[in-house]
Amino acid sequence: MADPSSYRPRPGEIPTAPGVYRFRDPHGRVVYVGKAKNLRQRLNSYFANVSTLTPKTHAMVHTAASVEWTVVGNELEAIQLEYTWIKEFAPRFNIVFRDDKSYPYLAVTMGEKYPRAQVMRGDRRKDVKYFGPFYPAKAIRDTLDALLRVFPVRTCSAGVFRRAEASGRPCLLGYIDKCSAPCVGRISPEEHRELAADLCRFMGGEGTRFIRDLEAKMAAAAAAMEYENAARYRDDIAALRRVFERNAVVLAEDTEADVFAVAEDELEAAVQVFHVRNGRIRGQRGWVVEKVEDSTPEEFIGHLLQQVYGEGAGTERIPREVLVPVEPADAADLAEWLRGLRGAAVSLRVPQRGEKAALMETVRENAEQALRLHKSRRAGDISNRSAALQELQEALGLPVPLMRIECYDISHVQGTNVVASMVVVEDGLPKKSDYRKFNITGDAARDDTASMYDVITRRFRHYLADQTHTAPAISGAVDPEEDALRGAPRKFAYPPSLVVVDGGPPQVAAAVKALEDLGIDDVYVVGLAKRLEELWLPGDEFPVILPRASHGLYLLQRIRDEAHRFAITFHRKKRSASMISSTLDDVPGLGPAKRAALLKHFGSLKRMRAATEEEFREVPGVGPALAAQLVAVLAEGEPASPAVNMTTGEVLD
Incomplete structure (x- = not known):
């Protein structure tokens, strides 16, 4: 852990203007983003007396190795820049609202x-x-x-x-x-x-008109003694009324509002929002988040609105009214920001009495129930993850906590179409945005150890390259134009605490040799062999055997199985594309572009074999003559026999 005094800016160096700041760790990764009306006052609060900081803030300032800031013109610009940085860097010490469901x-x-x-x-x-x-x-x-x-x-x-x-x-x-x-x-x-x-x-919103029209038609049919038609109109009216019953009016029919409420304790917070359109509750969303940053209720609501409405928001998603339990910090600036996103005025306020206040109470009850349910479901998961990581660290004798684990797996069929996968787990949970796939060719594809050496070399060569482009950990002001030149966050710039390879001593030795050749000595390697699920450490003659009921072993098995699944999925796609390419090589007039269009349209060789000439002509660039040739060529080809992964014995078709 870093000492905050080692990177504290010099007295008087921090400006008193409004701005946005970010803390970076020793690897250049942004761990926290914040904004302030007065940068000097806010940043000095992190360094004045570290012992008085709350536990989460204390952990953040000791994880960081530098702090940098950007001065902006006003608080509205600070809101916009803070939101941009949070979405770009996903800092681990910022609250991130992840949906418990997507919009239907x-x-x-x-x-x-x-x-x-x-x-x-x-x-x-x-x-x-x-x-x-x-x-x-x-x-x-x-x-x-x-x-x-x-x-x-x-x-x-x-x-x-x-x-x-x-x-x-x-x-x-x-x-x-x-x-x-x-x-x-x-x-x-x-x-x-x-x-x-x-x-x-x-x-x-024109439902009443349609119901009146159907009622008139029903009456006319009954008067004309067309009773079957009248009964059909009656059933249609009942169906439309059932739709209205499912969307009961709770507010005035011209009301368009999102109603937010929060239930929280010291560690977590549950948020619920009811979407009211035309006076009816059209939907509900919920989040349960860990309170990784210390913030007041006003700051919490401000961050919530930034993330809910910031990405992909528009006139359809932002209503005329946003009702919140407490007035957020910088309420006027937030309202102006929402106005800019919506293109029209947005009322941001706290309902005090009446129907809207009563509806907010209902939303708050939902948030409390969601928090209770989440705690009952997650208590075991959180404790199991912590126990698994701690047990694994102790069993392997590692001096560092296992914050990030990367697992690698090789997949091929008799040495052809060799691919590899890299899956990532942070804090015991998969981080799919960091998953990677590798194509392996040439001498590296001759066996599993050569493939593993190639993959580890390529991954950590990227890490070293990213380190050379990462800005040094120096506290100070950041020029927005220079900062923009840094580009997007570099995915390979953050090293793992542990590398897991699928295999035994040969694969472990290949991975260690790759790291040594690159001059990397602070990344630990372990192999998980499938036969007895034993763990192999570099240079050890005997494996580490964990109990079958071990949380740590179960965690490694899940990571290994996920790497295997990811590799097999990639291998199937590559092999399918290769089979299509080889099958279509003899079709005159079929170039790479049309071949790619066929693959995109049909997705597999099996579907192409079942296609008709008319279906082939739906593909851009395929005319009647080419469609006829495709049908003829594919009809002559025999379906390939199922291929088997020689490492696992799994049928890949």
């Missing part, structure tokens, strides 16, 4: 010839109308099922639609009148588009 929306793809209604998550797409968010996902699926009685728009995938179109027979929904079956021409593209537009209008 009812989406209508109006950009397609035949618009499709579906439940959609993830990033927003062009020419798609979104309604929601809804929670839980089952609620929106039930809602869509009810709406299809009245608005029978297409819900099938492109593949199902094409098959129905080719066969001339609709799917089950077409037979039970929950789809207008445009695939077989029961309805024209224009009529189907108008049906989808009506669905969008209903979800957009």
Whole structure:
């Protein structure tokens, strides 16, 4: 651990202007980002009397090796820069709000010839109308099922639609009148588009009009003694009313608001938000976060709003009102920031009385329940992870805590298509953003030890290269233009505490030799052999045997299995691409670009063999003549026999 006095800026060096600061560890990794109205006052508080700091802040200043800052013009700019740095560097001592679920929306793809209604998550797409968010996902699926009685728009995938179109027979929904079956021409593209537009209008708040129209049609059918039609209209009205019942009005119908509430203790905090649109609760989101930084409730709410609305936010996600339990720090600047993101005014306030205050109390109760549930579920996980890491450190006799573990696995079939994987675990949890894949060619592919030497050399050569480009750990001001030239955070710049290789003494020796050749002597290596699950340390004649019920052994097994899965997945993709390439080599006029387009469109050789000429012509650049040649060539080829991984015996097909 570093001594904070070793990197404390000199007296008078820190400006008194507003700005953003960041602490870096000895490897140049940003561990904390903060903002301040007065940089000198805030930063001096970290160094004045270290013994009085709270435990988390004490750990942060001793983990860091330097502090740097950037002066900004005002507090609004500080909010924007702080958010940018937190998203860019993901500092371990900053609170990061990770969703316990993603947004489920009812989406209508109006950009397609035949618009499709579906439940959609993830990033927003062009020419798609979104309604929601809804929670839980089952609620929106039930809602869509009810709406299809009245608005029978297409819900099938492109593949199902094409098959129905080719066969001339609709799917089950077409037979039970929950789809207008445009695939077989029961309805024209224009009529189907108008049906989808009506669905969008209903979800957009015009539901009362549609119900009145159906009631009028029901009355007219009953008067004309068309009782079957009247009964159908009656059922349609009931379906639309069920949709309204699921989305009860809780506030005035013109209300658009997000209502936040927090429940917390000394270590963790649970956040809940209700999304109210058109006066109805359209969805709910929740987070449970570890309080890795010491902050007041006002600062906590400020960080929450920055992260919830900062990335990918727009008019659809930011409502007119944001209701919070306490007024955040820099409330006026946050409101101005939200206004800039939304493009219109945003009211940021604390409800004091009335329906909105009552709804916030309901949200707070949900947050308290979520925190209790999280603690009951996670208590065992947290203690098990800590026990596993501690037990593993003691069993291997390592002098450093196992903050980061990297595991490597080699996969091939009889020495062909050799690949390797690197998976990363930090604080006992997978960090998938740092996973890496390696292609191995040439002499390095002759056996597993040569492959392991090659992979470790390449990974740590990147580490050494990144270290040469990492700014020295010197406290002081940072020029924004010079800082921008540093580029994105370097993924290989942070070394592991422990390298785990899949194998025994030969693989361990190869990994150690690679590190020694690079001059690296502060990274520890262990091998996990599959036969008896024993641990092999460099140079030891006998392995370390952990009990079968050991938390540490179980952790290593999970890491090893994840590395194996990641390597096998990559190997399958590479082998599939290789098989397609070799099969299509003899097709005249098929160059690399068209071959890549075919692979992207079909995904596998099996699907290409089953494709028709019409399906081949859907690929950009493939005409009738080339499609006919493809069908002929693929029909002649025999399906390959299943390949087996010679190391594990696993069938790869």
